[in-house]
Amino acid sequence: MLRYSELKLTEENSITAIYSKAVEELDIRRKLYEQYRRKLSDEEMASLTDEEIKVPLERYISIMAAGYFGGKAPTYKVKEFNEEKNKVIKELFDHEINNVKEVSEIKALITHITDYNNDSSHYLHMVLDYLIKRACYEIYYKDKNTGEITIARSDALETVAIWDYSLPKKLIGLYRIIRTYMANGEYQQMVELTTSNGKRYYYDTPEKRKLFGTKEYEEKFKDEPLFKEKIDERQAKRWNNEIPATAIENCDGMAIFEPVISLIKAYERCIQNSRNIFKYNDDAILKVIGYEPENPLIIQDKKGNDVINPARIKEDEYVLNSRVRYLDGSKDVNSDIAWVEKNVNDTALQNHKKTLIDIICLCSFCPNMTDLGFTQADNNAALEKKFFSLQQYIATFEGEFIEGLKRRWRIILDKFNKEKGKSYDFRDIEIKLNRNLPSDRATDITNALKVRGLLPDETIINLLNMDLDASNELAKMDKQNKENIKKNAENMKLLGRDTDNPILNLGKENSNKQFEQKEVKKNDIKQKDLPNKDVQKE
Numbered sequence: 001m002l003r004y005s006e007l008k009l010t011e012e013n014s015i016t017a018i019y020s021k022a023v024e025e026l027d028i029r030r031k032l033y034e035q036y037r038r039k040l041s042d043e044e045m046a047s048l049t050d051e052e053i054k055v056p057l058e059r060y061i062s063i064m065a066a067g068y069f070g071g072k073a074p075t076y077k078v079k080e081f082n083e084e085k086n087k088v089i090k091e092l093f094d095h096e097i098n099n100v101k102e103v104s105e106i107k108a109l110i111t112h113i114t115d116y117n118n119d120s121s122h123y124l125h126m127v128l129d130y131l132i133k134r135a136c137y138e139i140y141y142k143d144k145n146t147g148e149i150t151i152a153r154s155d156a157l158e159t160v161a162i163w164d165y166s167l168p169k170k171l172i173g174l175y176r177i178i179r180t181y182m183a184n185g186e187y188q189q190m191v192e193l194t195t196s197n198g199k200r201y202y203y204d205t206p207e208k209r210k211l212f213g214t215k216e217y218e219e220k221f222k223d224e225p226l227f228k229e230k231i232d233e234r235q236a237k238r239w240n241n242e243i244p245a246t247a248i249e250n251c252d253g254m255a256i257f258e259p260v261i262s263l264i265k266a267y268e269r270c271i272q273n274s275r276n277i278f279k280y281n282d283d284a285i286l287k288v289i290g291y292e293p294e295n296p297l298i299i300q301d302k303k304g305n306d307v308i309n310p311a312r313i314k315e316d317e318y319v320l321n322s323r324v325r326y327l328d329g330s331k332d333v334n335s336d337i338a339w340v341e342k343n344v345n346d347t348a349l350q351n352h353k354k355t356l357i358d359i360i361c362l363c364s365f366c367p368n369m370t371d372l373g374f375t376q377a378d379n380n381a382a383l384e385k386k387f388f389s390l391q392q393y394i395a396t397f398e399g400e401f402i403e404g405l406k407r408r409w410r411i412i413l414d415k416f417n418k419e420k421g422k423s424y425d426f427r428d429i430e431i432k433l434n435r436n437l438p439s440d441r442a443t444d445i446t447n448a449l450k451v452r453g454l455l456p457d458e459t460i461i462n463l464l465n466m467d468l469d470a471s472n473e474l475a476k477m478d479k480q481n482k483e484n485i486k487k488n489a490e491n492m493k494l495l496g497r498d499t500d501n502p503i504l505n506l507g508k509e510n511s512n513k514q515f516e517q518k519e520v521k522k523n524d525i526k527q528k529d530l531p532n533k534d535v536q537k538e
Contacts, residue, residue, distance in 0.1 A: 002175070010193065070123050074431055075431075172196075189227075194245060196241045198238070457474060
Protein backbone atom coordinates (compact mmCIF):
# COMPACT_ATOMS: atom_id res chain seq x y z
CA MET A 1 0.00 0.00 0.00
CA LEU A 2 1.47 3.34 -1.12
CA ARG A 3 1.05 6.33 1.17
CA TYR A 4 2.03 9.84 0.25
CA SER A 5 1.42 13.50 1.02
CA GLU A 6 -1.60 14.93 -0.78
CA LEU A 7 0.06 18.35 -1.04
CA LYS A 8 3.15 17.03 -2.88
CA LEU A 9 1.40 14.41 -4.98
CA THR A 10 1.22 16.31 -8.28
CA GLU A 11 4.84 17.51 -8.28
CA GLU A 12 7.07 16.03 -10.99
CA ASN A 13 9.67 14.97 -8.43
CA SER A 14 6.94 13.11 -6.55
CA ILE A 15 5.83 11.29 -9.71
CA THR A 16 9.41 10.08 -10.17
CA ALA A 17 9.76 9.13 -6.49
CA ILE A 18 6.56 7.08 -6.54
CA TYR A 19 7.55 5.37 -9.80
CA SER A 20 10.16 3.00 -8.31
CA LYS A 21 7.79 1.89 -5.53
CA ALA A 22 4.94 1.39 -7.99
CA VAL A 23 7.09 -0.65 -10.40
CA GLU A 24 8.24 -2.88 -7.54
CA GLU A 25 4.64 -3.68 -6.63
CA LEU A 26 3.55 -4.17 -10.25
CA ASP A 27 6.44 -6.58 -10.91
CA ILE A 28 5.29 -8.77 -8.03
CA ARG A 29 1.75 -8.76 -9.40
CA ARG A 30 2.99 -9.80 -12.85
CA LYS A 31 4.84 -12.76 -11.35
CA LEU A 32 1.71 -13.83 -9.49
CA TYR A 33 -0.34 -13.47 -12.67
CA GLU A 34 2.13 -15.60 -14.65
CA GLN A 35 2.05 -18.18 -11.85
CA TYR A 36 -1.73 -18.24 -12.22
CA ARG A 37 -1.66 -18.44 -16.03
CA ARG A 38 1.10 -21.06 -16.35
CA LYS A 39 1.43 -20.02 -19.99
CA LEU A 40 4.53 -21.09 -21.88
CA SER A 41 6.47 -18.73 -24.12
CA ASP A 42 6.89 -19.40 -27.84
CA GLU A 43 10.41 -20.75 -27.25
CA GLU A 44 9.18 -23.09 -24.52
CA MET A 45 6.33 -24.29 -26.73
CA ALA A 46 8.77 -25.06 -29.56
CA SER A 47 10.94 -27.20 -27.27
CA LEU A 48 8.06 -28.64 -25.27
CA THR A 49 8.73 -32.06 -23.75
CA ASP A 50 7.22 -34.10 -20.96
CA GLU A 51 10.34 -33.82 -18.83
CA GLU A 52 8.73 -31.20 -16.55
CA ILE A 53 5.12 -31.62 -15.46
CA LYS A 54 3.01 -28.60 -14.52
CA VAL A 55 -0.09 -28.92 -12.35
CA PRO A 56 -1.95 -25.55 -12.49
CA LEU A 57 -3.54 -25.73 -9.06
CA GLU A 58 -3.12 -21.95 -8.73
CA ARG A 59 -5.65 -21.53 -11.51
CA TYR A 60 -8.06 -24.03 -9.96
CA ILE A 61 -7.94 -22.27 -6.57
CA SER A 62 -8.41 -18.80 -8.08
CA ILE A 63 -11.26 -19.76 -10.43
CA MET A 64 -13.08 -21.73 -7.73
CA ALA A 65 -12.88 -18.89 -5.17
CA ALA A 66 -13.71 -16.16 -7.71
CA GLY A 67 -16.69 -18.09 -9.06
CA TYR A 68 -18.03 -18.67 -5.55
CA PHE A 69 -17.62 -15.06 -4.41
CA GLY A 70 -18.08 -13.15 -7.68
CA GLY A 71 -20.11 -15.50 -9.86
CA LYS A 72 -23.30 -13.60 -9.03
CA ALA A 73 -23.53 -9.82 -9.23
CA PRO A 74 -24.23 -7.84 -6.05
CA THR A 75 -27.84 -6.93 -5.38
CA TYR A 76 -28.80 -3.42 -4.31
CA LYS A 77 -31.84 -2.44 -2.29
CA VAL A 78 -33.00 0.99 -1.18
CA LYS A 79 -34.62 1.30 2.24
CA GLU A 80 -38.26 2.29 2.05
CA PHE A 81 -39.39 5.61 3.47
CA ASN A 82 -40.25 5.44 7.19
CA GLU A 83 -42.02 8.48 8.60
CA GLU A 84 -41.13 7.74 12.23
CA LYS A 85 -37.46 7.26 11.34
CA ASN A 86 -37.49 10.43 9.26
CA LYS A 87 -38.74 12.46 12.25
CA VAL A 88 -35.98 11.10 14.49
CA ILE A 89 -33.21 11.68 11.92
CA LYS A 90 -34.45 15.19 11.18
CA GLU A 91 -34.65 16.08 14.87
CA LEU A 92 -31.25 14.66 15.87
CA PHE A 93 -29.16 15.24 12.74
CA ASP A 94 -31.09 17.98 10.90
CA HIS A 95 -31.30 15.70 7.89
CA GLU A 96 -34.11 13.93 6.05
CA ILE A 97 -34.00 10.45 4.59
CA ASN A 98 -35.06 9.68 1.02
CA ASN A 99 -38.78 10.15 0.47
CA VAL A 100 -40.98 7.75 -1.50
CA LYS A 101 -40.26 9.42 -4.83
CA GLU A 102 -36.50 9.54 -4.24
CA VAL A 103 -36.43 5.88 -3.22
CA SER A 104 -38.13 4.95 -6.49
CA GLU A 105 -35.74 7.12 -8.51
CA ILE A 106 -32.62 5.70 -6.84
CA LYS A 107 -33.83 2.14 -7.56
CA ALA A 108 -34.37 2.98 -11.22
CA LEU A 109 -30.99 4.75 -11.41
CA ILE A 110 -29.05 1.81 -9.94
CA THR A 111 -30.81 -0.69 -12.20
CA HIS A 112 -30.09 1.39 -15.28
CA ILE A 113 -26.38 1.91 -14.49
CA THR A 114 -25.73 -1.73 -13.57
CA ASP A 115 -27.52 -2.99 -16.69
CA TYR A 116 -25.64 -0.57 -18.93
CA ASN A 117 -22.25 -1.62 -17.49
CA ASN A 118 -22.96 -5.38 -17.38
CA ASP A 119 -22.36 -5.42 -13.65
CA SER A 120 -22.17 -9.23 -13.31
CA SER A 121 -19.19 -9.60 -15.69
CA HIS A 122 -17.50 -6.46 -14.35
CA TYR A 123 -17.78 -7.63 -10.74
CA LEU A 124 -16.41 -11.12 -11.52
CA HIS A 125 -13.28 -9.66 -13.14
CA MET A 126 -12.82 -7.32 -10.17
CA VAL A 127 -12.88 -10.32 -7.82
CA LEU A 128 -10.42 -12.24 -10.03
CA ASP A 129 -8.00 -9.30 -9.98
CA TYR A 130 -8.25 -9.11 -6.20
CA LEU A 131 -7.61 -12.83 -5.64
CA ILE A 132 -4.80 -13.16 -8.19
CA LYS A 133 -3.11 -9.73 -8.31
CA ARG A 134 -3.85 -8.67 -4.71
CA ALA A 135 -5.85 -5.59 -5.77
CA CYS A 136 -8.64 -4.39 -8.07
CA TYR A 137 -9.58 -0.95 -9.39
CA GLU A 138 -12.40 0.68 -11.31
CA ILE A 139 -12.77 4.16 -12.80
CA TYR A 140 -16.10 5.80 -13.63
CA TYR A 141 -16.80 8.64 -16.00
CA LYS A 142 -19.66 10.21 -17.87
CA ASP A 143 -19.66 9.43 -21.58
CA LYS A 144 -19.62 12.62 -23.65
CA ASN A 145 -21.66 11.15 -26.49
CA THR A 146 -24.36 9.22 -24.65
CA GLY A 147 -24.30 10.89 -21.25
CA GLU A 148 -24.24 7.46 -19.60
CA ILE A 149 -22.28 6.74 -16.42
CA THR A 150 -19.60 4.25 -17.49
CA ILE A 151 -17.74 2.06 -14.98
CA ALA A 152 -14.49 0.64 -16.36
CA ARG A 153 -12.07 -1.81 -14.75
CA SER A 154 -8.49 -0.55 -14.49
CA ASP A 155 -5.96 -3.37 -14.85
CA ALA A 156 -4.15 -4.12 -11.59
CA LEU A 157 -0.99 -4.90 -13.62
CA GLU A 158 -0.61 -1.21 -14.43
CA THR A 159 -2.43 0.56 -11.59
CA VAL A 160 -1.65 1.34 -7.95
CA ALA A 161 -3.60 3.42 -5.46
CA ILE A 162 -2.10 6.22 -3.40
CA TRP A 163 -3.48 6.86 0.10
CA ASP A 164 -2.89 9.62 2.60
CA TYR A 165 -1.76 9.23 6.21
CA SER A 166 -5.15 9.86 7.84
CA LEU A 167 -7.30 7.40 9.81
CA PRO A 168 -9.28 6.00 8.21
CA LYS A 169 -7.08 6.23 5.14
CA LYS A 170 -8.31 8.33 2.25
CA LEU A 171 -7.77 7.67 -1.44
CA ILE A 172 -5.87 10.64 -2.90
CA GLY A 173 -4.71 9.32 -6.26
CA LEU A 174 -4.76 6.55 -8.83
CA TYR A 175 -1.34 6.00 -10.46
CA ARG A 176 -1.30 4.18 -13.83
CA ILE A 177 1.88 3.27 -15.74
CA ILE A 178 1.14 2.77 -19.43
CA ARG A 179 3.76 1.70 -21.98
CA THR A 180 3.65 2.69 -25.64
CA TYR A 181 5.91 0.66 -27.93
CA MET A 182 7.61 2.25 -30.93
CA ALA A 183 8.68 0.85 -34.29
CA ASN A 184 12.32 0.42 -33.21
CA GLY A 185 11.35 -1.79 -30.27
CA GLU A 186 11.79 0.93 -27.66
CA TYR A 187 8.91 2.02 -25.46
CA GLN A 188 7.84 5.20 -23.75
CA GLN A 189 6.14 5.23 -20.39
CA MET A 190 3.25 7.46 -19.50
CA VAL A 191 1.97 8.00 -15.97
CA GLU A 192 -1.70 8.86 -15.71
CA LEU A 193 -2.43 10.41 -12.32
CA THR A 194 -6.09 10.73 -11.31
CA THR A 195 -6.83 12.99 -8.35
CA SER A 196 -9.77 14.99 -7.05
CA ASN A 197 -8.55 17.89 -9.25
CA GLY A 198 -8.75 15.89 -12.48
CA LYS A 199 -6.18 13.98 -14.52
CA ARG A 200 -2.56 14.74 -15.35
CA TYR A 201 -0.20 12.97 -17.75
CA TYR A 202 3.57 12.57 -17.35
CA TYR A 203 6.02 11.10 -19.91
CA ASP A 204 9.56 9.72 -19.76
CA THR A 205 12.03 8.95 -22.57
CA PRO A 206 13.96 5.70 -23.23
CA GLU A 207 17.24 7.62 -22.98
CA LYS A 208 16.42 9.00 -19.53
CA ARG A 209 15.12 5.68 -18.26
CA LYS A 210 18.30 3.80 -19.22
CA LEU A 211 20.54 6.27 -17.40
CA PHE A 212 18.22 6.95 -14.46
CA GLY A 213 19.95 6.50 -11.10
CA THR A 214 23.51 6.77 -12.46
CA LYS A 215 26.14 9.53 -12.28
CA GLU A 216 25.88 9.96 -16.02
CA TYR A 217 22.20 10.84 -15.58
CA GLU A 218 23.05 13.52 -13.02
CA GLU A 219 25.70 15.01 -15.30
CA LYS A 220 23.61 14.93 -18.46
CA PHE A 221 20.16 15.91 -17.15
CA LYS A 222 21.24 17.87 -14.05
CA ASP A 223 18.90 16.11 -11.62
CA GLU A 224 15.85 16.50 -13.85
CA PRO A 225 12.94 14.25 -12.87
CA LEU A 226 12.42 11.15 -14.98
CA PHE A 227 8.86 12.16 -15.91
CA LYS A 228 7.78 15.45 -17.45
CA GLU A 229 4.17 16.62 -17.46
CA LYS A 230 2.34 17.63 -20.63
CA ILE A 231 0.35 20.56 -19.33
CA ASP A 232 -1.84 20.83 -22.45
CA GLU A 233 -3.27 17.34 -21.73
CA ARG A 234 -4.58 18.20 -18.27
CA GLN A 235 -8.22 17.35 -17.61
CA ALA A 236 -10.22 19.44 -15.18
CA LYS A 237 -12.18 17.87 -12.34
CA ARG A 238 -15.71 16.76 -13.17
CA TRP A 239 -16.74 14.88 -10.04
CA ASN A 240 -16.95 17.55 -7.35
CA ASN A 241 -13.98 17.06 -5.00
CA GLU A 242 -13.82 13.28 -5.27
CA ILE A 243 -11.68 10.81 -7.20
CA PRO A 244 -14.07 8.95 -9.55
CA ALA A 245 -12.52 5.57 -8.76
CA THR A 246 -12.73 2.58 -6.47
CA ALA A 247 -9.57 0.93 -5.13
CA ILE A 248 -9.67 -2.34 -3.18
CA GLU A 249 -6.26 -3.63 -2.11
CA ASN A 250 -5.54 -6.73 -0.05
CA CYS A 251 -4.46 -5.62 3.40
CA ASP A 252 -2.21 -8.72 3.71
CA GLY A 253 -0.66 -8.14 0.28
CA MET A 254 -1.18 -11.78 -0.63
CA ALA A 255 -2.81 -13.68 -3.51
CA ILE A 256 -5.10 -16.54 -2.54
CA PHE A 257 -2.70 -19.21 -3.84
CA GLU A 258 0.51 -17.53 -2.65
CA PRO A 259 0.83 -19.46 0.66
CA VAL A 260 0.65 -22.87 -1.10
CA ILE A 261 3.06 -22.33 -4.01
CA SER A 262 5.75 -24.49 -2.35
CA LEU A 263 3.19 -27.24 -1.68
CA ILE A 264 2.09 -27.16 -5.33
CA LYS A 265 5.74 -27.60 -6.39
CA ALA A 266 6.04 -30.57 -4.01
CA TYR A 267 2.95 -32.11 -5.58
CA GLU A 268 4.42 -31.59 -9.05
CA ARG A 269 7.68 -33.27 -7.95
CA CYS A 270 5.69 -36.22 -6.62
CA ILE A 271 3.98 -36.71 -9.99
CA GLN A 272 7.27 -36.18 -11.79
CA ASN A 273 8.97 -38.87 -9.69
CA SER A 274 6.16 -41.31 -10.43
CA ARG A 275 6.45 -40.56 -14.10
CA ASN A 276 10.24 -41.06 -14.04
CA ILE A 277 9.86 -44.45 -12.35
CA PHE A 278 7.34 -45.66 -14.92
CA LYS A 279 9.48 -44.34 -17.74
CA TYR A 280 12.55 -46.09 -16.33
CA ASN A 281 10.70 -49.39 -16.09
CA ASP A 282 9.48 -48.99 -19.68
CA ASP A 283 13.14 -48.78 -20.75
CA ALA A 284 14.41 -51.28 -18.18
CA ILE A 285 17.74 -53.11 -18.60
CA LEU A 286 17.80 -56.87 -19.16
CA LYS A 287 19.89 -58.72 -16.57
CA VAL A 288 21.43 -62.02 -17.78
CA ILE A 289 23.45 -64.31 -15.47
CA GLY A 290 25.20 -67.37 -16.84
CA TYR A 291 25.65 -66.17 -20.40
CA GLU A 292 28.90 -64.99 -21.91
CA PRO A 293 28.57 -62.69 -25.00
CA GLU A 294 30.56 -63.71 -28.02
CA ASN A 295 31.60 -60.14 -28.97
CA PRO A 296 33.32 -57.63 -26.66
CA LEU A 297 31.52 -54.37 -25.84
CA ILE A 298 34.44 -52.00 -26.54
CA ILE A 299 36.84 -52.21 -29.48
CA GLN A 300 39.37 -49.80 -30.98
CA ASP A 301 38.98 -48.11 -34.32
CA LYS A 302 41.75 -47.50 -36.83
CA LYS A 303 42.97 -44.46 -34.91
CA GLY A 304 43.17 -46.38 -31.66
CA ASN A 305 40.10 -44.80 -30.05
CA ASP A 306 37.70 -46.86 -27.95
CA VAL A 307 34.30 -47.29 -29.59
CA ILE A 308 31.25 -49.48 -29.05
CA ASN A 309 31.44 -52.71 -31.01
CA PRO A 310 28.68 -52.82 -33.71
CA ALA A 311 28.73 -56.61 -33.57
CA ARG A 312 28.01 -56.48 -29.83
CA ILE A 313 25.01 -54.24 -30.48
CA LYS A 314 23.60 -56.78 -32.95
CA GLU A 315 24.21 -59.59 -30.49
CA ASP A 316 22.34 -57.73 -27.72
CA GLU A 317 19.44 -57.10 -30.06
CA TYR A 318 19.37 -60.83 -30.85
CA VAL A 319 19.24 -61.66 -27.15
CA LEU A 320 16.39 -59.20 -26.56
CA ASN A 321 14.35 -60.37 -29.54
CA SER A 322 14.89 -64.13 -29.23
CA ARG A 323 11.89 -66.07 -27.89
CA VAL A 324 14.06 -68.63 -26.03
CA ARG A 325 17.45 -68.23 -24.40
CA TYR A 326 19.35 -71.22 -23.06
CA LEU A 327 21.71 -70.37 -20.22
CA ASP A 328 24.51 -72.34 -18.64
CA GLY A 329 22.83 -74.53 -16.04
CA SER A 330 25.96 -76.03 -14.43
CA LYS A 331 26.20 -76.23 -10.65
CA ASP A 332 28.90 -73.57 -10.49
CA VAL A 333 26.76 -70.90 -12.15
CA ASN A 334 23.42 -69.53 -10.90
CA SER A 335 21.82 -68.82 -14.27
CA ASP A 336 19.11 -66.17 -14.45
CA ILE A 337 17.55 -63.70 -16.86
CA ALA A 338 15.29 -60.82 -15.68
CA TRP A 339 14.52 -57.14 -16.06
CA VAL A 340 16.18 -54.67 -13.69
CA GLU A 341 13.19 -52.66 -12.38
CA LYS A 342 12.45 -50.14 -9.64
CA ASN A 343 9.80 -51.30 -7.21
CA VAL A 344 7.01 -48.78 -6.64
CA ASN A 345 4.79 -48.79 -3.56
CA ASP A 346 1.75 -47.40 -5.31
CA THR A 347 -0.38 -47.23 -2.15
CA ALA A 348 2.16 -45.09 -0.29
CA LEU A 349 2.62 -42.89 -3.35
CA GLN A 350 -1.12 -42.26 -3.74
CA ASN A 351 -1.47 -41.53 -0.02
CA HIS A 352 1.35 -39.00 -0.23
CA LYS A 353 -0.26 -37.25 -3.23
CA LYS A 354 -3.65 -37.18 -1.49
CA THR A 355 -2.05 -35.71 1.63
CA LEU A 356 -0.46 -32.95 -0.43
CA ILE A 357 -3.75 -32.13 -2.16
CA ASP A 358 -5.58 -32.03 1.17
CA ILE A 359 -3.01 -29.64 2.67
CA ILE A 360 -3.07 -27.43 -0.44
CA CYS A 361 -6.87 -27.14 -0.28
CA LEU A 362 -6.77 -26.66 3.49
CA CYS A 363 -4.23 -23.81 3.40
CA SER A 364 -5.89 -22.09 0.43
CA PHE A 365 -9.39 -22.44 2.00
CA CYS A 366 -10.60 -23.97 -1.26
CA PRO A 367 -12.72 -27.18 -1.28
CA ASN A 368 -11.37 -30.27 -2.99
CA MET A 369 -13.77 -31.20 -5.79
CA THR A 370 -12.45 -34.79 -5.91
CA ASP A 371 -13.16 -35.36 -2.22
CA LEU A 372 -15.65 -38.17 -1.58
CA GLY A 373 -17.74 -36.04 0.77
CA PHE A 374 -17.96 -33.32 -1.89
CA THR A 375 -19.09 -35.64 -4.68
CA GLN A 376 -21.75 -37.19 -2.44
CA ALA A 377 -23.21 -33.84 -1.34
CA ASP A 378 -26.78 -34.10 -2.61
CA ASN A 379 -28.32 -30.91 -1.17
CA ASN A 380 -27.54 -27.25 -0.58
CA ALA A 381 -26.84 -27.69 3.12
CA ALA A 382 -24.15 -30.28 2.39
CA LEU A 383 -22.58 -28.07 -0.28
CA GLU A 384 -22.52 -25.05 2.03
CA LYS A 385 -20.66 -27.08 4.64
CA LYS A 386 -17.98 -28.00 2.07
CA PHE A 387 -17.57 -24.30 1.27
CA PHE A 388 -17.41 -23.29 4.94
CA SER A 389 -13.64 -22.67 4.94
CA LEU A 390 -13.84 -20.54 1.79
CA GLN A 391 -16.70 -18.59 3.34
CA GLN A 392 -14.50 -17.80 6.35
CA TYR A 393 -11.69 -16.62 4.08
CA ILE A 394 -14.05 -14.37 2.12
CA ALA A 395 -15.34 -12.87 5.36
CA THR A 396 -11.89 -11.32 5.91
CA PHE A 397 -12.21 -9.02 2.89
CA GLU A 398 -15.95 -8.92 2.11
CA GLY A 399 -16.25 -5.64 4.00
CA GLU A 400 -13.65 -4.04 1.72
CA PHE A 401 -15.80 -4.77 -1.34
CA ILE A 402 -18.94 -3.43 0.35
CA GLU A 403 -17.05 -0.29 1.34
CA GLY A 404 -15.76 0.14 -2.22
CA LEU A 405 -19.23 -0.26 -3.74
CA LYS A 406 -20.70 2.20 -1.24
CA ARG A 407 -18.07 4.71 -2.30
CA ARG A 408 -19.06 4.19 -5.94
CA TRP A 409 -22.74 4.94 -5.35
CA ARG A 410 -22.00 7.84 -3.01
CA ILE A 411 -19.92 9.60 -5.66
CA ILE A 412 -22.37 8.85 -8.48
CA LEU A 413 -25.39 10.07 -6.48
CA ASP A 414 -23.48 13.18 -5.41
CA LYS A 415 -22.87 13.96 -9.08
CA PHE A 416 -26.60 13.77 -9.82
CA ASN A 417 -27.33 15.86 -6.71
CA LYS A 418 -25.09 18.61 -8.03
CA GLU A 419 -26.03 18.47 -11.72
CA LYS A 420 -29.76 17.75 -11.40
CA GLY A 421 -30.53 19.47 -8.11
CA LYS A 422 -31.43 16.21 -6.35
CA SER A 423 -30.97 15.30 -2.69
CA TYR A 424 -30.30 11.56 -2.90
CA ASP A 425 -28.78 9.92 0.19
CA PHE A 426 -26.51 6.96 -0.59
CA ARG A 427 -26.77 5.64 2.98
CA ASP A 428 -30.18 4.13 2.23
CA ILE A 429 -28.60 1.75 -0.31
CA GLU A 430 -28.19 -1.78 1.06
CA ILE A 431 -25.54 -3.91 -0.68
CA LYS A 432 -25.65 -7.70 -0.61
CA LEU A 433 -22.79 -9.80 -1.99
CA ASN A 434 -24.24 -13.11 -3.19
CA ARG A 435 -22.63 -16.54 -3.18
CA ASN A 436 -22.67 -18.65 -6.31
CA LEU A 437 -23.79 -22.15 -5.34
CA PRO A 438 -26.08 -24.63 -7.11
CA SER A 439 -29.58 -24.17 -5.72
CA ASP A 440 -32.62 -26.41 -5.36
CA ARG A 441 -35.17 -24.17 -7.06
CA ALA A 442 -38.15 -26.30 -6.12
CA THR A 443 -37.26 -26.00 -2.43
CA ASP A 444 -36.59 -22.26 -2.76
CA ILE A 445 -39.97 -21.68 -4.43
CA THR A 446 -41.79 -23.75 -1.80
CA ASN A 447 -40.12 -21.87 1.06
CA ALA A 448 -40.88 -18.51 -0.55
CA LEU A 449 -44.55 -19.32 -1.06
CA LYS A 450 -44.88 -20.37 2.58
CA VAL A 451 -44.30 -16.78 3.72
CA ARG A 452 -46.45 -15.20 1.03
CA GLY A 453 -48.86 -12.84 2.69
CA LEU A 454 -46.45 -12.23 5.56
CA LEU A 455 -43.85 -10.41 3.46
CA PRO A 456 -44.12 -7.96 0.52
CA ASP A 457 -44.25 -9.40 -3.01
CA GLU A 458 -40.86 -7.86 -3.83
CA THR A 459 -39.25 -9.78 -0.97
CA ILE A 460 -40.96 -13.00 -2.07
CA ILE A 461 -39.56 -12.64 -5.60
CA ASN A 462 -36.05 -12.14 -4.21
CA LEU A 463 -36.44 -15.29 -2.10
CA LEU A 464 -37.16 -17.36 -5.22
CA ASN A 465 -33.45 -17.33 -6.12
CA MET A 466 -34.24 -17.21 -9.85
CA ASP A 467 -32.12 -14.19 -10.87
CA LEU A 468 -35.20 -12.02 -11.36
CA ASP A 469 -35.39 -8.27 -10.97
CA ALA A 470 -38.18 -7.83 -8.43
CA SER A 471 -38.97 -4.27 -9.49
CA ASN A 472 -39.31 -5.23 -13.15
CA GLU A 473 -41.44 -8.26 -12.34
CA LEU A 474 -43.82 -6.22 -10.18
CA ALA A 475 -44.09 -3.60 -12.94
CA LYS A 476 -44.96 -6.37 -15.42
CA MET A 477 -47.57 -7.69 -13.00
CA ASP A 478 -49.18 -4.25 -12.65
CA LYS A 479 -49.28 -3.88 -16.42
CA GLN A 480 -50.83 -7.33 -16.79
CA ASN A 481 -53.50 -6.55 -14.18
CA LYS A 482 -54.41 -3.30 -15.93
CA GLU A 483 -54.73 -5.09 -19.28
CA ASN A 484 -56.93 -7.75 -17.70
CA ILE A 485 -59.22 -5.10 -16.21
CA LYS A 486 -59.46 -3.41 -19.59
CA LYS A 487 -60.35 -6.68 -21.34
CA ASN A 488 -62.98 -7.48 -18.71
CA ALA A 489 -64.55 -4.06 -19.22
CA GLU A 490 -64.69 -4.64 -22.98
CA ASN A 491 -66.32 -8.06 -22.47
CA MET A 492 -68.93 -6.53 -20.17
CA LYS A 493 -69.84 -3.96 -22.80
CA LEU A 494 -70.34 -6.76 -25.31
CA LEU A 495 -72.85 -8.31 -22.88
CA GLY A 496 -74.79 -5.06 -22.72
CA ARG A 497 -73.70 -3.91 -19.31
CA ASP A 498 -72.92 -0.33 -18.44
CA THR A 499 -69.26 -0.52 -17.40
CA ASP A 500 -69.23 3.19 -16.50
CA ASN A 501 -71.91 2.75 -13.77
CA PRO A 502 -71.08 -0.22 -11.53
CA ILE A 503 -73.98 0.57 -9.17
CA LEU A 504 -76.47 0.40 -12.04
CA ASN A 505 -74.82 -2.80 -13.21
CA LEU A 506 -75.24 -4.24 -9.75
CA GLY A 507 -78.94 -3.34 -9.84
CA LYS A 508 -79.32 -4.95 -13.25
CA GLU A 509 -77.58 -8.06 -12.05
CA ASN A 510 -79.88 -8.27 -9.02
CA SER A 511 -83.00 -7.73 -11.12
CA ASN A 512 -81.84 -10.34 -13.60
CA LYS A 513 -81.26 -12.81 -10.78
CA GLN A 514 -84.73 -12.12 -9.31
CA PHE A 515 -86.33 -12.59 -12.73
CA GLU A 516 -84.48 -15.85 -13.24
CA GLN A 517 -85.55 -17.08 -9.79
CA LYS A 518 -89.23 -16.23 -10.55
CA GLU A 519 -89.08 -18.09 -13.85
CA VAL A 520 -87.62 -21.13 -12.09
CA LYS A 521 -90.44 -21.09 -9.53
CA LYS A 522 -93.11 -20.82 -12.27
CA ASN A 523 -91.65 -23.76 -14.11
CA ASP A 524 -91.55 -25.80 -10.91
CA ILE A 525 -95.24 -25.06 -10.24
CA LYS A 526 -96.23 -25.99 -13.78
CA GLN A 527 -94.33 -29.23 -13.53
CA LYS A 528 -96.07 -30.07 -10.24
CA ASP A 529 -99.53 -29.25 -11.64
CA LEU A 530 -99.20 -31.29 -14.81
CA PRO A 531 -99.50 -34.78 -13.24
CA ASN A 532 -102.55 -33.75 -11.15
CA LYS A 533 -104.41 -32.52 -14.23
CA ASP A 534 -103.66 -35.77 -16.00
CA VAL A 535 -105.06 -37.80 -13.08
CA GLN A 536 -108.30 -35.76 -12.98
CA LYS A 537 -108.82 -36.37 -16.70
CA GLU A 538 -108.43 -40.09 -16.21
